Amino acid sequence: MDEGFDVCVIGSGAGGAPVAKTLAEAGYRVIVLEKGGWYTEDDFFKDELACCRRQVFKPPVSEQPHVLETRNRDGQWVARAGRSFWNGNCVGGSSNFMSGFFFRLKPEDFRLASEFGPIDGANVVDWPISYADLEPYYARVETEVGISGRVVEHPNAEPRSTRDFPQPPTLEHPFAGEIDAVCIGKGLHPLPTPRAILSRPSGQRRACEYSGYCGSYGCSSGAKGSARAALLDRALDSGCLEIRPGMQAKRIISDQQGRAVAVECGDRNGRTRRIEADLFVVACQAVESARLLLNSRGSQHPDGLGNNHGQVGRNLIFSSGGAGTAEFDVDGMSAGRAAALRTRGPFVNRSLQDWYFMYDLPNRMGTRRKGGTIDFLMRHPNPILRAQSSKWAGSKLRWGSDLKRRLKQSFTTRQYLRFEVFCDWLPNDDCRVSLDPTIRDRWDMPVARIRTGQHPHDRQVGAFLVSKARRIAELMGADRVRSGVRRNASRNLMAGGCRFGTDPVHSVLDPDCRIHGVDNVYVTDGSFMPTGGSVPFTWTIYANAFRVADRILERMHKTTG
Numbered sequence: 200m201d202e203g204f205d206v207c208v209i210g211s212g213a214g215g216a217p218v219a220k221t222l223a224e225a226g227y228r229v230i231v232l233e234k235g236g237w238y239t240e241d242d243f244f245k246d247e248l249a250c251c252r253r254q255v256f257k258p259p260v261s262e263q264p265h266v267l268e269t270r271n272r273d274g275q276w277v278a279r280a281g282r283s284f285w286n287g288n289c290v291g292g293s294s295n296f297m298s299g300f301f302f303r304l305k306p307e308d309f310r311l312a313s314e315f316g317p318i319d320g321a322n323v324v325d326w327p328i329s330y331a332d333l334e335p336y337y338a339r340v341e342t343e344v345g346i347s348g349r350v351v352e353h354p355n356a357e358p359r360s361t362r363d364f365p366q367p368p369t370l371e372h373p374f375a376g377e378i379d380a381v382c383i384g385k386g387l388h389p390l391p392t393p394r395a396i397l398s399r400p401s402g403q404r405r406a407c408e409y410s411g412y413c414g415s416y417g418c419s420s421g422a423k424g425s426a427r428a429a430l431l432d433r434a435l436d437s438g439c440l441e442i443r444p445g446m447q448a449k450r451i452i453s454d455q456q457g458r459a460v461a462v463e464c465g466d467r468n469g470r471t472r473r474i475e476a477d478l479f480v481v482a483c484q485a486v487e488s489a490r491l492l493l494n495s496r497g498s499q500h501p502d503g504l505g506n507n508h509g510q511v512g513r514n515l516i517f518s519s520g521g522a523g524t525a526e527f528d529v530d531g532m533s534a535g536r537a538a539a540l541r542t543r544g545p546f547v548n549r550s551l552q553d554w555y556f557m558y559d560l561p562n563r564m565g566t567r568r569k570g571g572t573i574d575f576l577m578r579h580p581n582p583i584l585r586a587q588s589s590k591w592a593g594s595k596l597r598w599g600s601d602l603k604r605r606l607k608q609s610f611t612t613r614q615y616l617r618f619e620v621f622c623d624w625l626p627n628d629d630c631r632v633s634l635d636p637t638i639r640d641r642w643d644m645p646v647a648r649i650r651t652g653q654h655p656h657d658r659q660v661g662a663f664l665v666s667k668a669r670r671i672a673e674l675m676g677a678d679r680v681r682s683g684v685r686r687n688a689s690r691n692l693m694a695g696g697c698r699f700g701t702d703p704v705h706s707v708l709d710p711d712c713r714i715h716g717v718d719n720v721y722v723t724d725g726s727f728m729p730t731g732g733s734v735p736f737t738w739t740i741y742a743n744a745f746r747v748a749d750r751i752l753e754r755m756h757k758t759t760g
Contacts, residue, residue: 204441205461205755206232207476209448209491212292213740214724215482216426217343220434221748227755230441230474231431232464235288236708237444238295240428243417246579250416256296257285262641265486268650269687276650278639284486284649286690290444291427292484293691294737298414299395299423300574301346302687303337304735305329305357305555307569308509311623311730315569321625321654322514324729327701334360336742341365344424344741348393348548356557363553367658369398369407369546374616375537378549378575392548392574395737397426404428409467409544411580426741446472447642448524449528450495451479451720457499458623459720465642478751480746482724485515489632489696489726490647492707492714505707505714511634511697515649518692519657520620521665523682524578525672530612540614549575551667555733559661564678570660571622572734573668578615585609618668620685622661625654630688651688658684668747693734694725711750712743723747 205227208215213229214727223229235256249255256695265284271277287293307324317323338361338485340346347366350359368391375391382389396413400406402530404421413423421428434440447468452461452473461475479729481488489512493503503512529537554570578585589605590597624630634645661684672680700706712727714720723744732739 202473204228204476206230206475206480206751207232207474208480208482209462210292210482210484210488210724211290211431211442212426212482212483212484212724213737214293214744215480216291216430216434217441217741217744218480218482218721218723218748218751220430221745222755223434223437223440225752225755226437226439228439230443230476231288232251232446232448232462232474233288233292233442233443233444234447235290237290237442238417240417240419240421243419245410245412245416245581247583251581254283256287256289256417257283257531258288264638264640264646266635266638266646267444268648268654275575278648280635284647284690286484286693289555290431290442291425291547295417296415297395297423297425297426297691297735297737298576300576300735301393301395301738302550302572303332303354303357304330304732304734304739307556308730308732311569314569317657318625318654321627321656323352323625323696324698324700324705326729327681329697330357333739333742333746334358336745337738339745340741343745344395345397345404346395346424346738347398348395349391351388351390353388353390355552364393366398369394369396369548370544372545372547372577373722374547374575374577375549377675378547378671379673385674387551387553388550389551392546392550394548397422397424403432411544411577414579417544437462447643447644448483449642451481451491451504452507453497453500453504453717454497455498455713456507457497457716458718459504469641470702478719478734478755480751481720481722484648484724485693485696486632486649486724487723488724490634490644492643492697492722493632493634500717504720505697505717507716510705510707514626514695514698515622515630515632515693516626516695516728517630517651517688518621518731518735519624519653519661519685520622521661521682521684522617522619523665523668523672523680525616525618525675525677526679527614527616527676528612528678529614532750543580544685547575548578554664554667557663560660566636568660569623571664573664573671573717574619574621575668576617576619578617582610616672616675618672618682620661620664621735622657622664624657624688624731626695626698626730627652627654629671649688653686653688658686661685684687690737692731694728694740697722697726698729699727700729712747721751723748
């Protein structure tokens, strides 16, 4: 048994690290429990086999599976066991493997129900806090994590308390200028994409080295603003922080009054450990946080911690939208343009938010609706993935000389511009986390059963935005554009499941992200979000975790004097 900690943080990613850093630097003794390993920049290589084929940074599915529920063609829910919904388990969590596209929510995202009204079949509510409450923390993340970019005026720009980003933009690929020219010519407002990537060295972190291997890979320079590189490594200097890797939290133990007193963990050797603390912070990422709370039954919490009204695990959300790839045959271009587009390394870093709010959604013409964000980027340099995609001609398998020609084209005479679309995944009753009744993991915990129902409105918005992105690529002269609308939940972007609110009957957390009726347990990963906005979540998760850390700090100062 380990005793004497003021705070126990379960999970070391974007939701846990800001709390751990803030409290440890204030002099409180903090322990962070992380189920995965503890890696540094020296452990990260551009190794596609390790990263993407063997998934060495994720738990083996044979020991820690998930159960996914999806609809079949007849509309029936079908559960499939033995699936992996992990997104990187190590100190710093999945922030080690993000691409680092950072956007703030808009003020209207905090009052989605009031601004746009109800949608049948969707559980849309307003947030219990406003953009103004979170804005100082968005600004704090810019300096704490290190965000590069350039602020420009555009019709849907959110209010800022600072004039510009602390780091200048990263280097830009010539595609950026071509996107600007086409979009401005059409009356649109392209903006430099803010990135959680250093363009200049900061402290022990080096600046970006432009390998292009950001998404799915750990960063070997430390330029990417992972929770480990940006926050935890510095917090260790306080002398008040202990990070303990290889610890799976199995349940939070509560006393007869319902107050949390300890966490029961399983270590790498299969031994059970008990960690005691005065206050607990849950930040395991949306699915696993819900699983931990549901598995934390006690005399005052017979259905799980915070689940007396059956809300834990409900209203799980992901990111809707779509994606596409535009192909450019550089052999058919002028020598100057061909040389420019062959450039490898710099980022495209261009986004459009002209349709974040819109009046021209089909079937709703003239009515102001919520849209989303279009982000342009280079195709990932993974060679195996690229070769795999070259073997298909629609549904027909290429082989022999045809495949050879296609592979040569793909790697030598083609340049690829990707686009990704982000829009709301509306919360609904068919998207949730529960405990599987039969399957258990290596620690004998029930595994998470994840139902991933998507509201049809999301696909309509996604299709509209994808069509806009395709048109821009066509105007740039792309020879071929392939695209699709997202119909499946992405493990890269998950939130909800423990939404915050003022009503304990319909929410799990209060506005400070403390569990209703449990005085000393907070949840600070993306689980708190009632709606996700039309951008990646990570900047908002970082910002809210810093906000909650300040609330906890105020409380602890009052308690300790």
